[in-house]
Amino acid sequence: MLCRQLHTTNPSEMWFVFGGQPLRFSLKEFHDATGLSCCDFPPQSELEAATTHADGSSPYWYQLIGGTPGAVTVKELLARLKREPTMPSWRKFRLCLVVIVEGIILCRSQPVKASVEVVEMVKDIAFFLKYPWGRHSFHRILRTAKVGSYILDTASLVAKLRQSSVAIHGFPLAIQLFAFKYVPLLLKYLPHAEEEFNFLDQVIPRLPKCKSYHSSNILHVEYSRHLLVLPPPPADATFLASPHCDPKVKQLEGLIASSFNFDKSIWPGGDSSLPSLRCSRKRKCNHCQSDSSSSAEETDVKKVKRGLRSRSKLKVKRSQTLHPKN
Template identity: 30%
Template sequence: MSKELPKRIFREGEEPQVSQINNNCRIDYIIRKFKAWLPKELDVVKKDPVFSQIFKLHENGLGYSARVIHNFLCRELVTYKLHEIWFVFARRPLRFSLQEFHAVTGFECNTRISVKEFEEWKYDGGFWSNVLRRKDGTITLFNLWTKDKEVVKKWRNADRIRLIYLAIILCVVLARAEKANIPLKYITVVMDLERVRKYPWGVAAYDLLCNSVAKNCDKLKDKTTSYVLDGFSHALQIWAMEAVPKIGKEHMNVFPRTG
């Protein structure tokens, strides 16, 4: 059996250089905003284990290192496997699959779960139920915490808690822009918090991240000087720094680990 590795997307010594990488996943920004706005509701969400790892990363002072991410993107191998991508470091192949993604995030990564069971909702008379009845898809997180900030404080407690879940899901797990319309399917999910805990967030977030990696590798081939990375890219950074301790030590000032 040949011990030759698959080809690299970018040959050694020909890795593209960029001036800027924008990260859509903003953990610190979202948590600080709700600490000031809806602190009691945030405390409720923090006790839920479904996204507990996100809050741990924030408490541990997670810093984002675009250099680590870009370094690994330039070391990707050409492979065609479902739910896994491979990189190479010092001639050693490194796999970043759903299994590694789950180990870092704790998100549900069961690919056998059908999302169809999450599409039904029950009208409870609250704000989000009314949004679903309207189905016009014009609600954004940005407008809620700018134009309607004081109105939100008068909502029912259940609706305010759902807002925080939505913000974590959209702006951190899926790394969507706060000015983008909130997809109705995610409002449907948060109408029942048991469904939030069962939803395969890991699969959704991992696939989004992998698609973004593939898209940006294509852009790098075209000599782009900057790009935007979607998805929960912190997971890729943490995995890379743990898979190659040398990188972790070099970037300890950017990525402090306190627990």
């Protein structure tokens, strides 16, 4: 997805093109994918009071963790939680919150360390839980993943997108969850895609390894004649973070609203200097062939559609359970 970005001047969102169809990843899509709080940030005065210690008092770090402030990694905190089963509940709870926020939601470059500001915030549990960690995480993603404004020419843009790797801060898994929602055909390469269990529904003694998507899988989906890319929903004023709007994006949103028929031919350009992507021999992949003999693919598509219908029914059942009819 990151290599399929559109270069826009909108600072609060990213646009992609997949299979010739435009996709928007804004704060709204991030919130829909994660469920994290994305409300407005608290006033600067409240934030400064929560992230700094009062004059004449010592930082909360010394009481909660000890040692040199900012020198402890998240991995060390996890080891401490496992090593001290009799740790007081007030300390255990706060350390767990620090691990979740620093190690998952605001994750930075390795090794990830607990920040003095987050540790100071956890002193006030009510303020900590009310803070919009989702908005904070989303801003970190944009800062590290979005094609920035310092693009001098086409060559510099191509060089940026041709990087073999990029370190993304925040919670980049949200981009993958976003892709699964708006490109449902990708789910056919995800094991047990129809399941919606979470940690509250079942006990998971050990997390399985994340399945990586091979380039041939993505290309097969992108060039499939069964590809369906859901259009971006209308912009929600609740999640608007900037009054600026790129005129080209405004025109693109107008075309989407008018149900314009997008295809690959209307997106000219691209870079072909890299070697062609081919299927791995070890995987014995036949998906890069034409769709002339795609009976297996049609079966997969039916499975995806059936999985989406079952999810809808499951949500209806849960809704009826939570809100029974009188």
